[in-house]
Amino acid sequence: MTLHPVVERVTARIIEKSKPGRSAYLALMEEEAGKHGDRNFLPCSNFAHGFAAAEGDKAAISTHRGPNIGIITAYNDMLSAHQPYGRYPEAMKLYAREVGATAQVAGGVPAMCDGVTQGLPGMELSLFSRDTIALSAAVGLTHAMFDGVALLGICDKIVPGLVIGALRFGHLPAIFVPSGPMPTGLGNREKQKVRQLYAEGKATRADLLESESKSYHAPGTCTFYGTANSNQMMMELMGLHIPGAAFVPPNTPLRSALTRAAVHRLAEIGRDGNDYRPMCRVVDEKAIVNAAVGLLATGGSTNHAIHIPAMARAAGITIDWQDIDELSAVVPLLTRVYPNGAGDVNHFHAAGGIGYVVRELLSAGLAHGDTLTVAAHGMAAYGQEPFLDHEELAWRPVPHESGDDTMLRPATHPFLPDGGMRLVQGNLGRATFKTSAVDEARWTIEAPARVFSDQESVSAAFKAGELDRDVVVVVRFQGPRANGMPELHKLTPPLGVLQDRGYKVALVTDGRMSGASGKVPAAIHVTPEALPDAAGNAGPLAFVEDGDIVRLCARTGTLEVLADLSGRTAAKAPGAGSGMGRELFAMFRAGADGAERGGSAMLALAGL
Incomplete structure (x- = not known):
């Protein structure tokens, strides 16, 4: 399918205005690959520190027997979406050994829950937690012990922060490894009704807490289509997931198979193999446009009007709200997921999900199909759905018809003609x-x-x-x-x-x-x-x-x-208020730039 002329024009404009920054970024990544792309540059004492506690992997790491994967994890067991990550590293080490690789936890990053801090003083740390996460990821990767990066993060500022941090080590391949949404709880309309009754004084705090507890009730991502689930959509559209990984439930055989595939793929796409796919080449101008198009087509989180420019800047790319507005004018709304509709992401996934959306966008010429992705078969692979075939991971085409046209429609019959x-x-x-x-x-x-x-x-x-x-x-x-x-x-x-x-x-x-x-x-x-x-x-x-x-x-x-x-x-x-740690973030507030550029102190002060 021929690319839509507006998508083509906006992409060309982004490429043109990004030339200075993008050129400088790619030159830096080439230089970093030459300097730090091989653990042999580490002096013996430094290197020994890096595998001293590697237990059964000491011999493999010390003799460079295979690629070593650095795991950056946002695990904590307060945040439901990230609670499953507690068991991931040990499993990922086993998966790495299956293909002659090794894996180490390179570092942890903070993972705050906006749902917990919403409306409270802690929320004033939320946006700048993205900068903190990027900095924390950089600290973990600066040890230069790694040939690839597995990024364990899902929620609001965590994924953009991990993208920004990992892009500054963009000479390495990187794959995001999600954990999936919790089971569907209380219906969204019922939850919304109780919230409004409480606001009017017609429901008690006990009524409200009971309602909320039935909505947010298990390990996994919250099931409304907010920033966390919009993040998962964007990682698919940017080619940073194993295809179809976004909304498979946690603690299931298919979820484990997708995590295993991510580790195996990282071992394949390092610079010492025949299929080198560094993150700096995956996240290019077309990938950023695809992320914006996916956001618009799915009615995703408005937070990404801030996060997309910030992530792009980390890769030397400039995108602004005029670009997003022009894309919105031609990208139709294909989904209605709560709060834009009645069903949640589990219903959306069952109806065809991200695979259906990607296939429709590609067939309508609204997304770039020629981008480099972590998947071997490019963006087309993200228009399929994963399944287990006799316990082996495989992919198949998504059904041609939507499983529920009240929440998922083809590009020829959208909910709205624009992205909203x-x-x-x-x-x-x-x-x-x-x-x-x-x-x-x-x-x-x-x-x-x-x-x-x-x-x-x-x-x-x-x-x-x-x-x-x-x-x-x-x-x-x-x-x-x-x-x-x-x-x-x-x-x-x-x-x-x-x-x-x-x-x-x-x-x-x-x-x-x-x-x-x-x-x-x-x-x-x-x-x-x-x-x-x-x-x-x-x-x-x-x-x-x-x-x-x-x-x-x-x-x-x-x-x-x-x-x-x-x-x-x-x-x-x-x-600005004090208490709840807010005073410690004064430097972020003082250095932050405007919302249209991403509202980042870190990127502004770095001159990016």
Whole structure:
């Protein structure tokens, strides 16, 4: 199939503007491969430290008998998605020995759960945990003992952080090894109903906890299509998974077979073999475009409007919201998975899942099929589904027909003709509007502003009945430099209640709204953020006052206040909080750049 002309044009533009950064990055990776691509460069004392505790693998590592795989793990047993990883390293060492390789845990990275910290002070560390994870991965890999990298990570900031860290060691091949989603629990509509009843004071805390515990109830990834599961989709579209690995349940024979295949494949694609596939060549401009296309086609997490530019920068690639907006205009919405639909990722997987989506995108010319992937047969392999054939891992074509056309459709009959992630801009800055979850009748909202500097004040005003009217809720001083850009998911239930009462409601914020963004129209990630920059220039949101008429329109791409802001004084920022470790992240806040570039202090200070 011929590539769609808009996808071709956007890709060409990304390649052109990325030339300086991409050239410098690839030159660095070639230099690193020459300097550190072989453990022989390590002096004997250094080398001996690296295998001193390798038990049965000492002889193999010390004599370079085969490739040595470094495992970077985000294991902890508080985070349900990562709890299964506790048993992975020992199994992966056995799998490595089967093909004459070895494996060592190179290091661990933090893995915070946004579901636990949502609406609490700890959430202000969330975005910058991505930088911390990238740095931690780099520390693990800097020992230079490894010929390939197995990355054990799934959830929100963890996968982007691992991608960024591993890309700086891009002369090595790398494969992400997921663990799969938990079984389906309480239905999503029932869960959402209880949340709204609680927001209205019509359900008790015990009722809410019972509901939530029935939803999040077992090892594995949360089953709604938020940032964690969007991550898994992107790793497929970027060619960094064993094909079809994303949504196979944990602790099953097929999941174990896919993990085994990942280890075996890493042993095959190192530089000493005949099929060298370094990560720096897998993650190129076309892979980044494929990630964005997959995000749009599946109605994925708005967090990736920040993460995709950040991951791209680590590979010397420049992509911005204009690129994503233009892709969104031609990439149809093929899925409706909660919160954009009723079913969860387990239902989606059973209906055809990622394999169906990839096949449809390739056949419609909306994704690049000629990219290098960790799979031997390229991107086409990701349009198939894995299965066990007499206990042996194999792949087969996904069914031609969707197993459930209420959540998965072909490109010729999509839910919407566009991808539902639009750039809105005007005198309040630039922002992201996720239309795929919002009723089309609500794509345009014009109403008086009510301005807040934190989400707790919004909740208090809601409970006091002060928001029972048409209103644009403006929540400012929530950007990367102000307080680490926390998700404001706590606002979804009360704003949803107001909308259900018949009011015209919208949210405008320089904070994030996460992959759980719901039915309320929202302009999020507003950049420039309200907090004054180093030159003392505050973003436009800092000048908005209660009662100003704000217009938000996804159809025209408009975000504006119908008032003259020129003679006003910027509102005073409340200041970053302390406690819960937030003070330790002051350097990240001070160095962070804007949301459209990824909101990263680490990448900004590195000059990437």
